[in-house]
Structure formats: structure tokens, C-alpha cells
Amino acid sequence: MINPSEVMETNRMITDSKLDVRTITLGISLLSCIDSDLKTCCDKIYDKITALAGKLVETGEAIEKEYKIPIVNKRISVTPIALIGGACCKKPEDFVEIAKTLDRAAKKVGVNFLGGYSALVSKGMTEADRNLILSIPEALKSTEVVCSSVNVGSTKTGINMDAVRLLGQVIKKTAEETKGDSCIGCAKLVVFCNAPDDNPFMAGAFHGVTEADAVINVGVSGPGVVKTALEAVRGESFEILCETIKKTAFKITRVGQLVAKEASEMLGVPFGIVDLSLAPTPAVGDSVADILKEIGLEQPGAPGTTAALAILNDQVKKGGVMASSYVGGLSGAFIPVSEDRGMIEAVEKGALTIEKLEAMTCVCSVGLDMIAVPGDTSETTISGIIADEMAIGMINQKTTAVRLIPVIGKKVGDNVEFGGLLGYAPIMPVNSFDCSTFINREGRIPAPIHSFKN
Amino acid sequence: MKRAVITVVGKDCVGIIARTCTYLAENRINILDISQTIVKEFFNMMMIVDVTDIDKDFLVLANELEALGQDIGVSVKIQREDIFDMMHRI
Numbered sequence: 404m405i406n407p408s409e410v411m412e413t414n415r416m417i418t419d420s421k422l423d424v425r426t427i428t429l430g431i432s433l434l435s436c437i438d439s440d441l442k443t444c445c446d447k448i449y450d451k452i453t454a455l456a457g458k459l460v461e462t463g464e465a466i467e468k469e470y471k472i473p474i475v476n477k478r479i480s481v482t483p484i485a486l487i488g489g490a491c492c493k494k495p496e497d498f499v500e501i502a503k504t505l506d507r508a509a510k511k512v513g514v515n516f517l518g519g520y521s522a523l524v525s526k527g528m529t530e531a532d533r534n535l536i537l538s539i540p541e542a543l544k545s546t547e548v549v550c551s552s553v554n555v556g557s558t559k560t561g562i563n564m565d566a567v568r569l570l571g572q573v574i575k576k577t578a579e580e581t582k583g584d585s586c587i588g589c590a591k592l593v594v595f596c597n598a599p600d601d602n603p604f605m606a607g608a609f610h611g612v613t614e615a616d617a618v619i620n621v622g623v624s625g626p627g628v629v630k631t632a633l634e635a636v637r638g639e640s641f642e643i644l645c646e647t648i649k650k651t652a653f654k655i656t657r658v659g660q661l662v663a664k665e666a667s668e669m670l671g672v673p674f675g676i677v678d679l680s681l682a683p684t685p686a687v688g689d690s691v692a693d694i695l696k697e698i699g700l701e702q703p704g705a706p707g708t709t710a711a712l713a714i715l716n717d718q719v720k721k722g723g724v725m726a727s728s729y730v731g732g733l734s735g736a737f738i739p740v741s742e743d744r745g746m747i748e749a750v751e752k753g754a755l756t757i758e759k760l761e762a763m764t765c766v767c768s769v770g771l772d773m774i775a776v777p778g779d780t781s782e783t784t785i786s787g788i789i790a791d792e793m794a795i796g797m798i799n800q801k802t803t804a805v806r807l808i809p810v811i812g813k814k815v816g817d818n819v820e821f822g823g824l825l826g827y828a829p830i831m832p833v834n835s836f837d838c839s840t841f842i843n844r845e846g847r848i849p850a851p852i853h854s855f856k857n
Numbered sequence: 858m859k860r861a862v863i864t865v866v867g868k869d870c871v872g873i874i875a876r877t878c879t880y881l882a883e884n885r886i887n888i889l890d891i892s893q894t895i896v897k898e899f900f901n902m903m904m905i906v907d908v909t910d911i912d913k914d915f916l917v918l919a920n921e922l923e924a925l926g927q928d929i930g931v932s933v934k935i936q937r938e939d940i941f942d943m944m945h946r947i
Contacts, residue, residue, distance in 0.1 A: 413941055413944055471940075
């Protein structure tokens with residue numbers, strides 16, 4: 404039988420170390436909603452989402468109460484809309500209508516984000532893909548909870564540089580369209596390489612076409628728990644450091660697995676995966692940067708940061724994989740700047756630069772995340788940063804992503820406040836040398852060679 | 858058997874166990890194990906209980922126990938045992 408010290412340990416993780424389940428995400432296939440008439444398509448989408456997700460929030464809340472574990476977000480991911488709207492959307496404005504429908508449906512069922520306003524264009528763009536991408540600025544301006552993502556490359560196909568170039572423009576335009584609201588549109592737009600089909604985390608969640616009609620994916624969290632566990636092994640060897648992270652990750656993931664199974668049973672929807680990610684929030688004690696400091700760095704960004712992050716990421720996976728029957732999604736430590744108090748501090752102190760963050764993304768998910776850059780950063784420079792990050796993903800056979808926010812009217816030294824889980828960010832300097840001749844080349848980067856690995 | 862864990866934490870006073878146990882008896886909840894300590898006037902109790910035969914919804918029970926705790930002046934929490942089993946047993 405369970406003993407008091409185990410009960411206390413679990414409850415201390417929840418109350419003191421902010422252990423929570425970051426998200427229950429219900430993936431919904433909208434393939435059955437495809438129609439050649441825009442209005443009919445929108446009606447079908449609204450009906451399907453509200454029917455399947457009607458009890459999602461209520462179920463999440465019931466699980467929270469039964470186990471006394473906070474489930475921070477209840478969310479929905481849908482099939483990439485470029486596929487769904489292809490038959491009825493002849494121009495970008497038509498896609499915006501679908502975005503508004505998604506927004507209405509998401510608000511009706513009470514979820515805080517809905518992901519899947521997406522296009523998968525890693526090799527080429529259809530007319531529908533292009534129209535959806537062009538509609539992103541208006542769609543993100545006229546909706547509140549819809550998140551968008553575009554997959555522009557993969558290890559198998561290479562990188563679609565035409566899409567990368569277009570997204571530089573789209574990100575800039577999205578920032579312009581939402582400049583009255585801290586350019587928040589860009590915080591809801593992710594550019595991916597090797598995007599997973601079953602990611603429960605926003606803003607990059609979508610329900611891949613290889614998935615079932617509906618599925619429950621759960622994202623766990625708990626950087627605070629790992630940090631607290633590491634406090635007890637200060638100065639110990641790497642072996643003990645790694646063992647401690649692994650054991651903690653196991654415990655955290657078991658909770659995710661339990662919640663996923665419970666939610667799946669209560670909703671009558673199959674369980675998909677548990678995403679083993681350490682996801683920080685701006686709250687004190689919920690920071691991945693603090694773990695890096697606890698491992699032994701004065702600030703994230705100091706020499707040794709990439710190695711420390713590699714250890715952390717690998718041990719989280721090793722511990723987590725045994726704890727869950729199905730692991731998927733992004734599964735890695737997140738290092739967003741604005742959503743992590745420790746990262747913000749490192750940037751403010753000059754310890755952390757975009758270049759170092761880029762190096763860190765080579766060893767962990769999920770890329771250059773929630774980074775605010777000066778508003779006058781050119782479209783081609785944004786595309787250049789995206790291309791670099793996509794290349795890391797393509798060559799290393801991993802998911803990488805870019806979520807950059809060019810904050811209109813602000814420059815290095817200023818701050819931008821997004822509020823809530825998105826936090827705030829200092830504007831980071833960007834290398835100002837020009838890359839437009841490179842970006843303006845047309846076509847795609849060929850798929851990389853899969854042998855001779857070095 | 859469906860089991861749950863009740864934890865009671867707070868400043869010690871007369872009747873914490875009596876009132877909690879009376880509530881459990883009234884709701885057909887059998888106590889399987891109790892451990893209780895007092896550290897510097899701080900009351901700390903953990904009970905493992907059998908909730909197989911309860912008539913009320915588990916969430917109603919959780920709310921009522923929370924309210925009871927507020928009335929006594931301590932924190933009373935009931936959680937399904939699975940969360941501890943999952944975390945601490947392979």
C-alpha cells in the first residue's frame with residue numbers, strides 16, 4: 404500500500420514544485436468536413452468540433468478534482484486547414500472564414516487554443532496551401548484562439564525555400580496587422596521542419612492525416628519538479644545527476660499517462676500519445692533555465708549550456724519513455740524565451756543570444772521559440788533565421804521550429820508584454836548583415852544525404 | 858476495490874479526526890489505513906480509504922470534504938489512489 408512519504412512527495416510536487424499536466428489536446432480529423440461549398444464546409448466543421456469536444460473542458464476539470472493535479476490547458480488540434488479548405492476556398496479571404504468558424508467553435512466548447520490552421524508544404528505548395536499561408540495575417544488578426552503552423556521542410560524532402568521566403572513576409576505582415584496588441588499574431592504562428600502529426604502543444608499542434616478520427620494527446624510538464632530534485636544532488640557526479648533527472652521524468656510522465664488514459668476513457672476517444680516535454684511558464688519556479696543553472700551554469704548561454712541541455716533532454720526522454728505506453732509529439736525540453744523567467748533574465752543580462760539559442764536547438768526541441776526581435780528586422784532576415792533553423796532540423800532528423808515576433812515600433816533594449824502563459828520578452832538583437840540574395844533564390848533545398856554521417 | 862487517499866493538514870485542534878471519520882462513516886467510506894503525526898502543533902494525517910460503495914459522486918465527496926476542512930480550519934483533500942500508484946510503483 405502507498406505510504407505517507409510517497410503521498411507527501413507527490414503532493415509536494417504539485418503544490419511546491421508546480422507539477423501539472425500542461426495540456427490535454429483533443430485531435431479531431433476534419434477530413435469528413437470537406438465540401439465544395441464554403442458555408443457547408445464551415446457548418447460541418449463547427450458541428451463536428453462542438454459535438455466531439457463538447458465535454459472536453461468539463462472532463463479535464465473532473466480529472467483535476469479527482470487527482471488534485473492541475474490540468475492547465477484543454478485544447479483542440481484539427482487537420483491542417485489547407486487540406487480541408489482546398490475544395491471550397493478559392494482565395495485567401497475564404498480561408499479566413501474557416502479560421503473564424505474554428506474560433507467560434509473553440510470558444511463555444513471553452514478551450515483556450517485551437518491549432519491546425521496549417522499547411523504542410525515541405526516540398527511544394529498547392530494553390531490552397533499558398534492561399535492559406537497568405538491568409539494567415541488576416542486570420543490571426545480576426546481570431547483569438549486559433550493557432551497557425553506551416554511545415555516548410557523535412558529530412559526526407561529538403562526545405563521549400565519559396566515557402567520560407569513567403570513566411571518571412573507573412574510573419575512581418577502578421578506583426579503589422581496585430582501591432583496594436585503587442586504583435587500577438589506572431590506568437591500564434593510557428594514554422595516547422597519535420598513537424599510531428601500528434602503534437603499536443605501550441606502553437607504548433609495540428610491533427611495529422613495519418614491519425615484516427617479523434618484522439619487524446621497529453622503534454623506533461625514539470626521543470627520545477629526536476630529543479631527541486633536536482634537541488635538535493637548538488638555537486639554530485641554526472642551519473643547521479645542523470646539518474647535523478649531520469650527518475651523524476653519517470654514520475655512526471657506517469658501522471659501524464661494516467662491523465663491521458665482517464666480522459667480517453669471518460670470521453671470515449673482513443674488515447675494517442677504522451678508528449679514528454681519540459682514546458683516552462685513565466686511563473687516563478689517553473690523554468691527550464693533554472694534547471695540549467697542548477698546543473699551548474701551561472702546563466703543559460705554560458706559555455707556548457709548546449710551540453711547541459713543535451714543531458715537534460717536525453718534523460719527526460721530516457722525516464723519518460725518507460726513511463727508511458729505511447730510517447731510522441733515533440734518530446735523535448737522547450738526553451739522559449741518569453742515564457743521562461745530564467746531565459747528572460749539571461750537575455751537581459753546579455754548571457755543569451757539568438758545564435759546561442761540556435762545552437763541549443765540542435766540538442767533539444769523545439770527551436771527558436773517566442774523570441775522578440777526589432778520591428779525593423781527585414782523580411783529576408785526573418786526568412787534567413789527560419790532557413791537556418793530548418794536546416795538544423797533537416798540535417799539532424801529532428802523537429803525544429805521558429806516562432807519569432809518582430810515587434811513593430813520597438814528596438815533592442817525595449818520589452819514587449821504578451822500576457823498570460825506567453826509572458827514578456829526583451830527585444831533581442833539580430834545579426835544585421837544582409838542575406839536577401841540567398842533568400843531570393845527560387846526553389847528548394849534538396850533532401851540531405853542519409854549516409855556518411857559526420 | 859476502489860481506493861482513495863485522504864490527507865488532512867493544518868493547525869491542531871480538538872475533533873479533527875472525529876469529525877472527518879464521522880463524515881466518512883456517514884458516507885459508507887471504510888478506512889483501511891491511518892497514519893497521523895503532530896509536528897510543532899501542526900496536524901498531519903493520511904488515510905487510505907475504500908470508496909467502492911459510495912453513493913455520492915466522487916467529485917461531490919471531494920467538495921464536501923473540502924468544505925468540512927474549511928469548517929474545522931484545516932485542509933482536507935481526497936485523491937484517487939491511482940496517481941500515487943502510478944508515480945511510485947512500476
